[in-house]
Amino acid sequence: MKVGVIGSGGREHALCHALKNSEKVNKIYCIPGNAGTNLFAENVEINLSDFKKIKDFILNNKIDLIVIGPEKPLVDGMADYLKNFNIKVFGPNKIASQLEGSKIFTKKLCEKYKIPTAKFGIFNNIKDAKKFLSQTIFPLVVKADGLAAGKGVYICNNIQQSITAIEEIFEGKFGETKEVLIEEFLKGEEMSFFIISDGTTFKTFGTAQDHKRALEGDEGKNTGGMGAYSPSRLETLSLNKKIIDKIIIPTFKGLKNLNTNFVGFLYAGLMIINDEPFLIEYNVRMGDPECQTILPKLKTDFFKIVDACVDQKLNSINFEWKEEKSICLVLCSKGYPDKYENNVEVKNLNNISLNKNEFIFHAGTINKNSKIFSNGGRVLNFVILSKDFKVGREKALSLIEQIDWPNGFFRRDIGYKVINK
Ligand code: AMP
Numbered sequence: 001m002k003v004g005v006i007g008s009g010g011r012e013h014a015l016c017h018a019l020k021n022s023e024k025v026n027k028i029y030c031i032p033g034n035a036g037t038n039l040f041a042e043n044v045e046i047n048l049s050d051f052k053k054i055k056d057f058i059l060n061n062k063i064d065l066i067v068i069g070p071e072k073p074l075v076d077g078m079a080d081y082l083k084n085f086n087i088k089v090f091g092p093n094k095i096a097s098q099l100e101g102s103k104i105f106t107k108k109l110c111e112k113y114k115i116p117t118a119k120f121g122i123f124n125n126i127k128d129a130k131k132f133l134s135q136t137i138f139p140l141v142v143k144a145d146g147l148a149a150g151k152g153v154y155i156c157n158n159i160q161q162s163i164t165a166i167e168e169i170f171e172g173k174f175g176e177t178k179e180v181l182i183e184e185f186l187k188g189e190e191m192s193f194f195i196i197s198d199g200t201t202f203k204t205f206g207t208a209q210d211h212k213r214a215l216e217g218d219e220g221k222n223t224g225g226m227g228a229y230s231p232s233r234l235e236t237l238s239l240n241k242k243i244i245d246k247i248i249i250p251t252f253k254g255l256k257n258l259n260t261n262f263v264g265f266l267y268a269g270l271m272i273i274n275d276e277p278f279l280i281e282y283n284v285r286m287g288d289p290e291c292q293t294i295l296p297k298l299k300t301d302f303f304k305i306v307d308a309c310v311d312q313k314l315n316s317i318n319f320e321w322k323e324e325k326s327i328c329l330v331l332c333s334k335g336y337p338d339k340y341e342n343n344v345e346v347k348n349l350n351n352i353s354l355n356k357n358e359f360i361f362h363a364g365t366i367n368k369n370s371k372i373f374s375n376g377g378r379v380l381n382f383v384i385l386s387k388d389f390k391v392g393r394e395k396a397l398s399l400i401e402q403i404d405w406p407n408g409f410f411r412r413d414i415g416y417k418v419i420n421k
């Protein structure tokens with residue numbers, strides 16, 4: 001089978017890697033890919049907003065199945081577009097992708113189906129929003145409605161901060177908007193919860209704890225994720241059941257009532273308060289770096305799983321997972337998530353030897369004349385499966401130390417909540 005993966009991050013390298021291990025897959029294309037995917041897949045340089053060119057490439061090369069990694073093409077309707085040409089696609093359609101593409105869509109769904117979430121208000125003008133602020137308590141959370149690449153969420157401690165946030169959103173900092181969302185601040189512990197669905201049934205696909213802040217001790221700016229571990233320390237059978245019964249099943253019911261369904265990965269960002277789950281946000285894809293953290297734990301053939309999903313036969317597959325715990329450390333360009341330099345050579349990567357259960361997934365890298373250069377904010381992911389998180393983190397740190405790249409920085413404290421006890 002020939003498989004195509006859309007995207008260029010660490011998540012997509014991990015997806016390609018999992019597909020490569022399938023006996024059924026004999027060719028992988030990654031559009032556009034990175035220096036890591038290029039090691040065993042064919043990278044294809046096409047702009048992800050050029051759906052026609054992507055479709056032509058898929059048809060000309062007779063690619064059997066496409067896996068869409070990132071949110072933007074999903075929210076823009078790439079899955080619907082490709083399916084119109086009878087291309088098999090793993091990834092949700094445009095309507096279902098609104099779960100990530102519009103926070104207000106999701107909030108309204110929560111309201112209608114009584115899904116536990118932070119209390120909220122939706123405002124279409126500054127005057128009403130300000131009036132609301134004068135009667136409320138702080139902190140609270142102000143959010144832009146649409147995709148904002150991990151930005152667009154303001155935790156506000158007073159009226160002035162909230163007004164600045166609302167003004168920035170209405171001024172179009174995150175694209176044209178008619179509405180702003182104001183939410184109650186939930187105090188608890190976050191957990192990433194993953195589902196895979198074929199549109200008729202679904203299965204759980206692991207849990208993880210991301211570390212979004214740039215600096216150790218969860219300080220500094222929000223990033224796409226500086227590291228993760230799986231499973232989340234909060235995971236229990238009874239909490240899983242609550243999440244499925246109170247959040248996932250009503251969400252799928254809501255989509256069904258909109259005459260649609262969900263094929264792909266669904267990522268619920270949750271706040272757990274006194275062992276009760278509250279939905280903070282949905283993403284309609286795997287997380288990054290959660291994907292790199294979770295996929296190496298999967299024993300079952302990943303291609304068979306995605307193939308069963310597009311054929312609505314997920315029920316026929318039994319998932320098997322490795323027992324080991326997984327931890328991922330992300331090596332970034334200095335300055336990320338703000339300004340950073342690209343095109344700095346990352347040396348010594350090829351001299352690192354990896355044992356079983358040790359993985360390096362590329363993200364922002366590019367190969368030039370057989371040398372690796374940085375090409376983004378998050379550059380490499382070091383993933384270790386081991387019997388405990390501490391051993392895994394030490395091993396990941398020792399691998400990072402072998403990299404000769406003075407422009408890199410990373411957090412040494414990934415997993416501190418499960419390790420420093
Ligand atoms: P989101 O993009 O909606 O996941 O928000 C980004 C981050 O902001 C989340 O991972 C949380 O850490 C935080 N956050 C968002 N909404 C809330 C909320 N209602 N209460 C507390 N923290 C929140």
Ligand code: GLY
Pocket residue numbers: 210224225283286287288289290
């Ligand atoms: N790691 C957070 C995300 O993928 O959205």
